[in-house]
Amino acid sequence: MPQMLLLLLAGALIFLCFLPRPDAGRLRPFSHFPPFAHRGLHGKHAPENSLTAFEHAKASGFGTELDVRITRDLVPVVFHDADLLRMCGTDQRVEDTEYADLCRLRLSRSEEGIPTLLDALKELSPSPVMIEVKPPKQKAQTRMLVKAVADAAGSYPGSILLVSFSPRILRMLKKLSPHAPRGQLVARGKGMALYLALCPFIHLYARPHFLSCDIGCRAFSIKIARLFHPVLAGWTVRSTEEWQAVEHIFDLKVFEAFLPQADACAAHFRKRGILP
Template sequence: MRSLLSRFDAFLAPAPEPARVAWLKDWTYAHRGLHAPGGAVENSPAAFRAAIAAGLGIECDIQRSRDHAAMVYHDWDFARLHGDTGTGAAHDATEWRALRYAYGDEGPIALSDLLEMVAGQVPLLIEIKSRRGYDVHRSCKSVNAALAGYAGRHGVMSFDPRVSRWFYRHEPTRLRGLVMREDAYGHTQRAWQRHAALWVARPDFIAYHVKALPNRFAASLRARGVPLLTWTVDSPSARETAKAHADGSIAEGAGLG
């Protein structure tokens, strides 16, 4: 059965052209930028500046504002980082930018702002957030519009396989990734779900939960030439797992070494 599934994987989700994805393996990516308690806030301009200064790639998250701007932010609401009861989808980009983090004088920025800041200095992994019933295709369009003309190295990824599928169909020149986990919080706990997500997504790379490594499924993809990144590498032991079983790490804190 495993052999049959592997054959279907190879047929329906073929490995990418090696030269196209080789750069993914050359970097460590700062998870939500280079942030720390009492220091730069996750996904903030300060965290991104720190990552650039440290020579790290950047992983960031995308939510969508009421006026369909791609905003660099992880949560669906503002409670955790701003103590505000509002939701991102209820505010336009101007209102998002007016917010301030609990400390410092900065607030959320749009993807277009981040691209202007990075300007190709380091690569970007852009994770589009999604959930049940959400119009994630609208987010794909917003991200794609922001990236128009951007020449720096970047990849777009999501837990939702529809994101990678959208870029495969509408903008196949962009690198596209599928984020996967197998624990109680994931959507791919069972083997058939992992294979189904892969077949829908047709990704150029995989970003796999470090706590699920090593495993046969991830190893088989890597052996076929699909770059395997892993997240969130946040301890020395996780860093060792990443070195042994992945091609690159999305890391923070002690996982950065």
């Protein structure tokens, strides 16, 4: 009898792994999406996650990947790190800082400030956007951040993909923004191993439409993940050689530090006077 129960449980878990995601058919055209510029098209000309970096990504025909956090007074802002030290020289957490105080800071000693989520989407509209939702420590902040992202996704005139490392956030987004495709982020190494071990429960709990994984994940792990997901995104491609290696493995690709479509981008930068 116990063996039969174990077999039934194993069968149920396998079924959950292969259970089609809601609206999975809507994801098929995503292989035709442009590459997504990681934190915008940034470099010496523009800091990461800045309005100028977003402007360059959009003008060059790319989609844009960006990160969103929430301030102490509940303003969603575009910023990657949990603290402000690397980008702004201030050893303070974003979620512990008032938005008015963030407005006084500049990114990487430039003239660029930290944009709000709404300002970023206004700059990027209507180009494709991939938003990574960074989970705050406090539950109240998490609820407000997820609601703000869901509201923004609902009113955006272009395509928006919502991704997070947190299955809890994906579950919340499913309830508040059911029509926006959601992706589960997975890191290499222990991150992928943990995902593969827990994928039946993650699928049942968070119902992600696609998996967005580190391109450094082992090929065997990626092949297994492909069995569970109709669409795979890969991050972060940093060279032409890496691009050629993963081009036919991932449907969506996030890049930085090089230009996948060099000719089109060069024309844009020459027009702006950034290239000779």
